[in-house]
Amino acid sequence: MVDLPNCPKCNSAYTYQDGSLFICPECAHEWTLAAEAEHSEDKRIIKDANGNVLNDGDTVTVIKDLKVTGSSSVIKIGTKVKNIRLIDGDHDIDCKIDGFGAMKLKSQFVKKA
Numbered sequence: 001m002v003d004l005p006n007c008p009k010c011n012s013a014y015t016y017q018d019g020s021l022f023i024c025p026e027c028a029h030e031w032t033l034a035a036e037a038e039h040s041e042d043k044r045i046i047k048d049a050n051g052n053v054l055n056d057g058d059t060v061t062v063i064k065d066l067k068v069t070g071s072s073s074v075i076k077i078g079t080k081v082k083n084i085r086l087i088d089g090d091h092d093i094d095c096k097i098d099g100f101g102a103m104k105l106k107s108q109f110v111k112k113a
């Protein structure tokens with residue numbers, strides 16, 4: 001059983017769901033639960049190699065030599081990466097590294113500085 005929310009406009013309880021859309025048959029209001037989706041995204045926790053929770057703006061240190069995709073360069077172990085940004089995906093850290101430029105890293109290969 002899905003617990004359907006009341007219509008936010010007229011507070012009718014006779015709402016129904018159509019995909020990600022909620023519809024109120026009484027006032028024809030349609031809405032989505034976008035706010036809830038954002039909320040669950042906030043709860044996504046990205047941890048470093050030591051299990052410390054990472055946040056946007058953190059400084060991390062690379063814990064193993066990382067090959068840069070599409071080039072022969074290597075990001076050396078111990079490289080400091082400032083002001084990381086957490087993103088969705090296989091590589092969950094977006095950052096800029098001096099001498100390399102914009103980079104995407106995996107959180108399991110860094111530790112919080």
Ligand SMILES: [Zn+2]
Nearest residue numbers: 007010024027
């Ligand atoms: Zn309504």
